[in-house]
Amino acid sequence: MDKRQLKFNSKAIHGGQAPDKAYGAVMPPIYQTSTYAQTTPGGHMGYMYSRSANPTRTALEDSLASIENGTFGMAFGSGIAAIDAVMKLMNPGDEVIATSDIYGGSYRIFRKIYEKYGVVFHFVGMQDLEEIKAKVNSNTKLIWVETPTNPMMNIVDIKRVSQLAKKHHILFAVDNTFATPYLQLPLDLGADIVMHSATKYLGGHSDVVLGALVVKDKDLADQLYFIQNASGAICGPMDSFLVLRGIKTLHVRMQRHCENGRAVAQFLADHPKIDKVYWPGFPDHPNHEVAKEQMKDFGAMISFVPKGGDYQDAIKIVERLQLFTLAESLGGVESLAGHPASMSHSGIPKEEREKSGVVDAMIRLSVGIEDSDDLIADLRRAIEH
The missing domain is CATH 3.90.1150.10 (Aspartate Aminotransferase, domain 1)
Structure with missing residues (x-):
């Protein structure tokens, strides 16, 4: 069976998942280890060091990709760490257009951290596409959307923003925390990146802090995987397990x-x-x-x-x-x-x-x-x- 063709309710439980290869465990084990034995230098079973990859985190990342209809998932230590990874794609002088009524933590990292490194931010009401168009120029490298927005519950038309972004070759990211992939699939509507504070609905039980990114494009995924590994803001195996368990319900x-x-x-x-x-x-x-x-x-x-x-x-x-x-x-x-x-x-x-x-x-x-x-x-x- 091609699990990519499953409907959402089945994907939440089975998407990207398979019984553990070692003993057939139905739930992915919590691989609480920092490192892995090698038979010869570079000779390993797919894992070398848990900052780079961990089997429990891999299981979660595969699940995240599945439920968002993406190809590549990345899990981070928090939602803000996931946003930080996206922002590290920017260079001094790049411009970002963001939703005006945005989560305070997103606003803080944009204005207090990345602005001082030369990234320019424009905050606009994105319900009207003309507001976005007015800020687009040759330096615009990212459009950052929340929908529904926090806390005004405004709705941004993902498909129309995607068309604008593609026309101008601008990266387009959607914070899907409020809607979740159960209600909304931004990648299917044209977004390049989906971000989650998985602390929220994906975990669902107020017992874990974790962030996530999902993309379809391999080149973009490779850049983000490099940032994830190089910057090291990853989540631990126990946190990965908790969010994976949350996704199943x-x-x-x-x-x-x-x-x-x-x-x-x-x-x-x-x-x-x-x-x-x-x-x-x-x-x-x-x-x-x-x-x-x-x-x-x-x-x-x-x-x-x-x-x-x-x-x-x-x-x-x-x-x-x-x-x-x-x-x-x-x-x-x-x-x-x-x-x-x-x-x-x-x-x-x-x-x-x-x-x-x-x-x-x-x-x-x-x-x-x-x-x-x-x-x-x-x-x-x-x-x-």
């Missing part, structure tokens, strides 16, 4: 995440004390039609703003929550609440945050897989207290 978790996300978003939209709700599943959401076209469902990430709210109102609501945990991160089986202005996006200057709509009163939810009635009851108590 991604499809069933995402189904419940989406069901609960829909219910919570509708509750918030109907509540008289809530002013704005950001979730791409609403028909009046900007680019909802694009979301319908490129996504299988609309996910479980939701942002909202209390009516007439300010910073203190948002803080009071998140502090009253009992079932939603006030914490950084997202994508675990448990529901989390965050305050972007003081947490995930605190590294972005207030003026820059508010330009893209990230106001001090905004609350971001990662809706888990608990019973939706319990989640709604928790929100109601916190909002109406």
Whole structure:
């Protein structure tokens, strides 16, 4: 059987995988070793040193490539380490066009690390392709997209951006963390690189930090593998095992995440004390039609703003929550609440945050897989207290 032809639910469990060759273990063993015996200098069984490659990490990387319909997967110590590897493809004077309402950690590494090495960044609202076109020039080497964006849940048309990137021979990368390959396949829509903070939905249990890249092109893969090995920001075998285990239930978790996300978003939209709700599943959401076209469902990430709210109102609501945990991160089986202005996006200057709509009163939810009635009851108590 050609496992490349499997449907997603089967790929999540079997894609790129085979029983272990040594003893037939169904799950890839955790090869907790730094080095490997050689019969003669250079004579080995495919592995020499675990920074360069480790069998457990290889199993994860093969799985990542499979579920993203890619050819080559790379696993890193964190999502930011994966972004860092992509940025190391840039040279001084190169220009990068990035989503304006971007994850704070991505903004930080772009502006605080790579800008001082001469890489130029432009942050634009990518819902309108004209905004991107206006920044393209002969120095543009990378377009970096989040969709849905963090935390505004804006939708970027991957196919149209891909067409623009290809026309100008620009590398095109998509952060697919919020959607996951269950909902969206950027490589199939024309992206060159897919990036994940696998800490989130791919791991799914809030027990591991890990990042990933997936590509189709061998030359690009070779460059990124070189950077992965030379820079050394790899993940360990235990972390690889945990994310591989998480991927095997991604499809069933995402189904419940989406069901609960829909219910919570509708509750918030109907509540008289809530002013704005950001979730791409609403028909009046900007680019909802694009979301319908490129996504299988609309996910479980939701942002909202209390009516007439300010910073203190948002803080009071998140502090009253009992079932939603006030914490950084997202994508675990448990529901989390965050305050972007003081947490995930605190590294972005207030003026820059508010330009893209990230106001001090905004609350971001990662809706888990608990019973939706319990989640709604928790929100109601916190909002109406």
